Amino acid sequence: MPDKAKLSSSEIGVLWMTFQQKTMILRMLEYFIEHADDEQSKKIMVDCYEQVSPYEQKIKDLFTQEGAAVPVGFTEDDVHPGAPKLYDNGFDIMFLRLIKEISMGMHTLNLNMTYRQDVMQMYKELTAITQVTYEKCTTYLIQKGLLTRSPYTQIPKSVEFVQDVSYLSGFNPFKEKRPLNTVEAAHLYHTAESNVAGMTMILGFSQVANTKDTKRYFEEGVGISKQIIKTVSNILLESNIHVPQTAGGNVTSSASSPFSDKIMMYCVSLFCSFAIGGSSLGTAFSQRNDLVKDITKTMQDIFAYAHKGAKIMINHGWMEEPPQTMKTDQKN
Incomplete structure (x- = not known):
């Protein structure tokens, strides 16, 4: 019996999708890091970049070990770091926060479609990195006044149950x-x-x-x-x-x-x-x-x-x- 089973079709699929997403994030972060004018935001992006970057090569190695073609993804040809600043006023962290939100959902779905221990471990690690980065981005944006919390509401003092099916309606113009x-x-x-x-x-x-x-x-x-x-x-x-x-x-x-x-x-x-x-x-x-x-x-x-x-x-x-x-x- 081999030490490791071959990658299943679903594992190849999710690794391929992850490679596309991670190479996109890394290339775009290279630009945003170069143009960062706030040390706190730059550190958040650099930390994320350094943690995610090794997984680009890890996925390449998995494909190579299987004798499979390595995806192209996104390369240095897809980013022009010397271009002038396109976004300002905290957008880099707003963008990274939204990307990490997408990543959290994707990593959970991907983990559910993997079977090999090393691949499952990879998605567990990526999930942890993503959650920490998302928290850092949210905290930064709130502290800088660049993100508003969702609205507050009255705190429920008792449990209630729906009494009428009209609870489900909303089309009647007379109600x-x-x-x-x-x-x-x-x-x-x-x-x-x-x-x-x-x-x-x-x-x-x-x-x-x-x-x-x-x-x-x-x-x-x-x-x-x-x-x-x-x-x-x-x-x-x-x-x-x-x-x-x-x-x-x-x-x-x-x-x-x-x-x-x-x-x-x-x-x-x-x-x-x-x-x-x-x-x-x-x-x-x-x-x-x-x-x-x-x-x-x-x-x-x-x-x-x-x-x-x-x-x-x-x-x-x-x-x-x-x-x-x-x-x-x-x-x-």
């Missing part, structure tokens, strides 16, 4: 909608907060994109983010809940791109996948049927936008194909 419960408010607030940061990111991408189709695509993404923020904010305000506001994350006037269009397109694709997953959870935990309708419409818009982006990436030869399962010849 007043019940206020949001805290679970629904949490998911809606998170959606708005994520889109505020995402909109700033895509706005910067649209300003420096090198090809016309990617520029138009990013401009469309800004519009979609604005619409999502508007829709969610209106729902929150109906229940007298304040909407996410931030004093951070500005786009400068730079017209020189620090990143390749390829890596920017992948980054937006990753954010779209995260948004669809988050919206699915929001739908699952929403008990007012009008909320489910609004969230579902948002998911459809994001899915259509992501599909359009995939076509652009394919047309430019930027979409790296995941390893395929065994193909068989089909004869009619």
Whole structure:
């Protein structure tokens, strides 16, 4: 019996996805670290970079040991550290916080699809790194006044049970909608907060994109983010809940791109996948049927936008194909 079983198909798949994501994060951090003008934020990014960087080679080694082709991912050709500063006012940590939020979900899912001890251990280590970095980013942004906490509410003094099925309704224009419960408010607030940061990111991408189709695509993404923020904010305000506001994350006037269009397109694709997953959870935990309708419409818009982006990436030869399962010849 061999000391280690061969990598399973699911392990190859999750390692491939992790390699794409980690090489993207590392390349973009290289740029943000060079342009950091705050020592505290720079240390957060450097610590993250130094902890995550070894896993790029570890995944390469796993593929090599299996005799498999090593993924390309993102290289030094996808970042231009000497380009002028594109974002200001804490956006680097806002971006890293959102990336780490995505990573936490991905690592948990990936761990659930692994079987070999060394691969499981890798995802346990990555999860620990991600959680610590996320906490550092959140603490930093709150201390700097760049991130607002979700709204406070009355502390429940007793347990109550739903007494009527009208609790689930929200479409009837002749009946007043019940206020949001805290679970629904949490998911809606998170959606708005994520889109505020995402909109700033895509706005910067649209300003420096090198090809016309990617520029138009990013401009469309800004519009979609604005619409999502508007829709969610209106729902929150109906229940007298304040909407996410931030004093951070500005786009400068730079017209020189620090990143390749390829890596920017992948980054937006990753954010779209995260948004669809988050919206699915929001739908699952929403008990007012009008909320489910609004969230579902948002998911459809994001899915259509992501599909359009995939076509652009394919047309430019930027979409790296995941390893395929065994193909068989089909004869009619």
